[in-house]
Amino acid sequence: DTAVSQTPKYLVTQMGNDKSIKCEQNLGHDTMYWYKQDSKKFLKIMFSYNNKELIINETVPNRFSPKSPDKAHLNLHINSLELGDSAVYFCASSQEDLADTGELFFGEGSRLTVL
Amino acid sequence: GNSVTQMEGPVTLSEEAFLTINCTYTATGYPSLFWYVQYPGEGLQLLLKATKADDKGSNKGFEATYRKETTSFHLEKGSVQVSDSAVYFCAFRDDKIIFGKGTRLHILP
Numbered sequence: 001d002t003a004v005s006q007t008p009k010y011l012v013t014q015m016g017n018d019k020s021i022k023c024e025q026n027l028g029h030d031t032m033y034w035y036k037q038d039s040k041k042f043l044k045i046m047f048s049y050n051n052k053e054l055i056i057n058e059t060v061p062n063r064f065s066p067k068s069p070d071k072a073h074l075n076l077h078i079n080s081l082e083l084g085d086s087a088v089y090f091c092a093s094s095q096e097d098l099a100d101t102g103e104l105f106f107g108e109g110s111r112l113t114v115l
Numbered sequence: 116g117n118s119v120t121q122m123e124g125p126v127t128l129s130e131e132a133f134l135t136i137n138c139t140y141t142a143t144g145y146p147s148l149f150w151y152v153q154y155p156g157e158g159l160q161l162l163l164k165a166t167k168a169d170d171k172g173s174n175k176g177f178e179a180t181y182r183k184e185t186t187s188f189h190l191e192k193g194s195v196q197v198s199d200s201a202v203y204f205c206a207f208r209d210d211k212i213i214f215g216k217g218t219r220l221h222i223l224p
Contacts, residue, residue: 004158040216041153042216042217043204043214043217045212048211090158090159092158103149103164104151104159104161105160106158106159106160107158108156108158109158
């Protein structure tokens with residue numbers, strides 16, 4: 001039973017295409033995130049949702065649109081893909097109502113390659 | 116602004132060597148501090164954490180102590196193994212979790 005699962009694991013596509021990555025968590029957490037990891041392993045937060053509401057929206061091109069149909073799912077749709085979008089995208093979740101929390105649970109990542 | 120600075124890698128050590136990966140942070144207040152580890156081909160997972168000054172987090176032989184006076188949270192292990200080869204991320208929690216740039220660790224047999 002994978003706690004945070006994301007699909008697809010690998011995605012190779014042409015510039016200009018539109019693609020989606022899906023994420024589901026079965027931990028009962030109320031907050032989910034998308035992170036982008038570049039080739040140097042630098043990890044940057046993109047979005048955060050709490051109970052289906054957007055709470056963090058970093059400086060990300062509006063070609064990226066997250067959607068949270070319910071608190072267990074957070075999908076990422078990317079329009080008009082560019083070469084610079086090539087990266088590994090990680091979904092994560094956490095439970096935010098505990099005083100000493102902060103632990104993030106990550107999926108295994110989705111490696112996107114734009115040709 | 117708030118940030119985390121950790122030593123640049125890669126760090127290459129022989130098995131059973133002593134490991135230190137330095138981490139300092141800039142933040143308002145006293146945030147919770149974390150070390151995450153990313154094994155090859157996997158997502159990040161929490162290695163250890165400390166939530167207040169002088170707390171020591173420990174797991175799998177790794178330790179880090181929350182030093183308020185030096186705003187540091189250095190990761191240490193007394194005797195590393197080949198299986199410890201991974202990328203290690205220092206992080207702290209402000210209104211969101213902020214990660215350092217990661218330190219790649221190679222352990223040679």
